[in-house]
Amino acid sequence: MNIEIKISFTQLTYLNDCFAEMETPISSERVSRISYNILFNLHKKLLKKTINKIGVKDKFKLSLEYYEGHFLEQYLLHKIEYVSKYELAYHSIQSVINDLNQKLA
Known part of the structure; x- marks a missing residue:
């Protein structure tokens, strides 16, 4: 089962x-x-997507397996604690978490 979220290049760089x-x-x-291995492979996937989308200003689809x-989502929930609530990165990451939560529900 695949899920798709819309993401901007800026959000993708914050994830990286x-x-x-x-x-x-x-x-x-x-x-x-197992968790580390899945996250490591996901990071490689996001890095490839970043290289392919350099210069894109519009949001684009990011397809992920359900797992x-x-x-x-779980990793970002853990990492967002270390980002200041007043930074753009915090709001970008929180937006991705919200989108993932909605798609996974």
Whole structure:
């Protein structure tokens, strides 16, 4: 099952910034390694999309597998705590979280 969200290039760059700080799993539990692997592959997918969409000013579709959307939403919910509520990045990331939540419901 696929989900699609509309996203701007600016939002995509903020998502990549969040992934730039992704740490390797501390524990060796299976769930931790699976989550890291899914997020790592998702980051590669977002980087490819970023390269393809350089210079695009309009919003475009981002297609994700259902599980990718779930893990992206959870990861962004964790990362948004570290972004100031007064920055543009906060509002851009929150908008993506809201869109994902609506599509996953």
